[in-house]
Amino acid sequence: xxxxxxxxxxxxxxxxxxxxxxxxxxxxxxxxxxxxxxxxxxxxxxxxxxxxxxxxxxxxxxxxxxxxxxxxxxxxxxxxxxxxxxxxxxxxxxxxxxxxxxxxxxxxxxx
Amino acid sequence: xxxxxxxxxxxxxxxxxxxxxxxxxxxxxxxxxxxxxxxxxxxxxxxxxxxxxxxxxxxxxxxxxxxxxxxxxxxxxxxxxxxxxxxxxxxxxxxxxxxxxxxxxxxxxxxxxxxx
Numbered sequence: 001x002x003x004x005x006x007x008x009x010x011x012x013x014x015x016x017x018x019x020x021x022x023x024x025x026x027x028x029x030x031x032x033x034x035x036x037x038x039x040x041x042x043x044x045x046x047x048x049x050x051x052x053x054x055x056x057x058x059x060x061x062x063x064x065x066x067x068x069x070x071x072x073x074x075x076x077x078x079x080x081x082x083x084x085x086x087x088x089x090x091x092x093x094x095x096x097x098x099x100x101x102x103x104x105x106x107x108x109x110x111x
Numbered sequence: 112x113x114x115x116x117x118x119x120x121x122x123x124x125x126x127x128x129x130x131x132x133x134x135x136x137x138x139x140x141x142x143x144x145x146x147x148x149x150x151x152x153x154x155x156x157x158x159x160x161x162x163x164x165x166x167x168x169x170x171x172x173x174x175x176x177x178x179x180x181x182x183x184x185x186x187x188x189x190x191x192x193x194x195x196x197x198x199x200x201x202x203x204x205x206x207x208x209x210x211x212x213x214x215x216x217x218x219x220x221x222x223x224x225x226x227x
Contacts, residue, residue, distance in 0.1 A: 032214055043201055043218040044154070088154065092214060098144065098167040099216060101154040 023089030115219035136204030
């Protein structure tokens with residue numbers, strides 16, 4: 001059973017701070033890693049994906065992947081109250097396999 | 112380019128009935144995946160269709176079924192509804208033509224199903 005784990009939160013950070021969201025996965029053969037944001041009552045929206053070890057930056061967001069440690073994280077710089085949402089980590093094994101989602105981490109950015 | 116669309120957006124059914132939900136993927140996307148989301152269980156994978164064939168299947172009973180048409184539109188069906196089937200049903204589409212990033216899934220708005 002492939003598993004993806006995240007701290008459920010809530011994770012509270014002050015406005016302007018860096019929010020750090022973590023995700024671990026059980027399948028060492030996993031190839032693709034995704035972060036989604038889901039506002040209450042809405043569907044998940046893609047933030048970014050990462051395939052290779054290291055960092056990938058997109059605006060205020062940075063994804064970090066460490067395959068040896070089976071760990072992927074998302075950093076949100078200059079957090080805004082509008083970033084308050086649930087953040088879902090998704091992992092896919094080999095091409096053609098289905099995504100496995102973590103339970104999500106609820107982030108609250110306090111003004 | 113239009114996003115993923117799902118119909119209907121809201122549905123109320125009673126136990127024992129059956130329901131069909133529809134999903135139209137982003138134009139050019141060949142893969143459609145279905146998920147069930149509940150507060151307690153999170154986002155659970157139901158199945159994935161690719162080129163009209165079921166490519167992956169999650170751990171749901173046979174009451175849950177789906178299909179995909181030649182235009183990539185997909186439907187899922189739930190027969191003999193139970194109270195526990197009340198959930199948000201999400202579909203997601205991806206290009207899925209093998210290149211990096213083409214497996215990225217984009218979600219529709221979901222169908223909120225309530226079973227009374």
